[in-house]
Amino acid sequence: MRAGAWKKGKILQEKEYLVRNHNIVDSTDMLIGCPKEMQEQLRSGTLATIRYAKKKNKKIIIIFPNGTYDIGD
Numbered sequence: 001m002r003a004g005a006w007k008k009g010k011i012l013q014e015k016e017y018l019v020r021n022h023n024i025v026d027s028t029d030m031l032i033g034c035p036k037e038m039q040e041q042l043r044s045g046t047l048a049t050i051r052y053a054k055k056k057n058k059k060i061i062i063i064f065p066n067g068t069y070d071i072g073d
Contacts, residue, residue, distance in 0.1 A: 021049040030059040038064055 015023065025031055031053040035046045053060050060072040 017045055018048070021045060022052055025049060025053045025056055025058060028058065030061070032061045032063065034063045036065060038066065 012023075014020075031050065033046055033050040033053075035041075035044060035050070037044065040047055050060060050062060054072065062070045062072065064070075
């Protein structure tokens with residue numbers, strides 16, 4: 001539940017996935033998301049995090065499984 005969450009050389013406290021992912025988005029200027037599917041899935045934590053980043057107007061790069069990518073706002 002930490003997903004390599006390092007901040008200033010310290011390991012952050014464990015959190016539930018959704019809370020952790022929102023914290024990641026909230027603490028960055030840009031998100032790079034790598035979903036395992038080409039099409040959007042409702043039950044995907046990665047895509048939920050990307051949707052949250054879009055809602056927060058973060059810069060987003062999505063790298064798809066086939067190597068293509070999308071640069072969003």
